[in-house]
Amino acid sequence: MGVLSIGVFSSLIGSMNLDFALKLADAALQKGHKVNLWLSGNATSLVKKDQKHLKDYSTGEKPLKALLEKGVEVCTCEACTLARGIQKTDAIEGVQWNAMHWYLAKIHESDRVLHIGGE
């Protein structure tokens, strides 16, 4: 089994990239791979808790919590997150907060990297 690291920079609303990344992470997990998920730039909006699920908009809270429970390591860029007004107290529990070197370290140990840049 391999190690897959996914870096996402797209926003939760206005793009389907984050939805795709969450589904891909789950699919890789089900095949027995270890998955790491790095959130940077606008993707850090994913970590905000108490997202209201309106049917016209993507919501990432439920699938993200499910991934965390299954052992996916999820880390948000602390500077990017705080710059968007999201504090640690506002965030989904279990998400790690760190700097960009976290992503590089996970890339180092990965067999495959899927890097999804922002729009």
Added chain:
Amino acid sequence: MADTKLAFVVQRPPYKSENPKLAITHAIAYQTVEILLEEGETVTPTLCFIGDGVLACIKDQKAMDTYGITSTETHLKNALLVDLDVFVCKEDLERFGITEDKIVNADDMGADKRIQVVPYETIQAEMEAAKHVLFF
């Protein structure tokens, strides 16, 4: 001893999105990644600008005056100061009519490295030599 070579490829223009700046700051993070790795393990990034991304390399940016934010130029200077290899595509610079004297350098800050203007084939070789390529 294990080194992971990465290629950060910037293809989007600066200020339209956050991508070029995030590419540079992620690449610079190689300076501190060792605290999370085993002894002897390293990450070596190269930073490559192609397509519209070459616009990020023009000097005398006024981001602080215009937007009140740190310029991509400042980040590039920091990248040179920490000895990152930075390449910019010669053909794409020519396409925009940008001459080499218009490219950012960090000579004033005492950097040993300079941005290297190279043919695309050199950047292609960097991507092929990397274990992972990250497009911004």
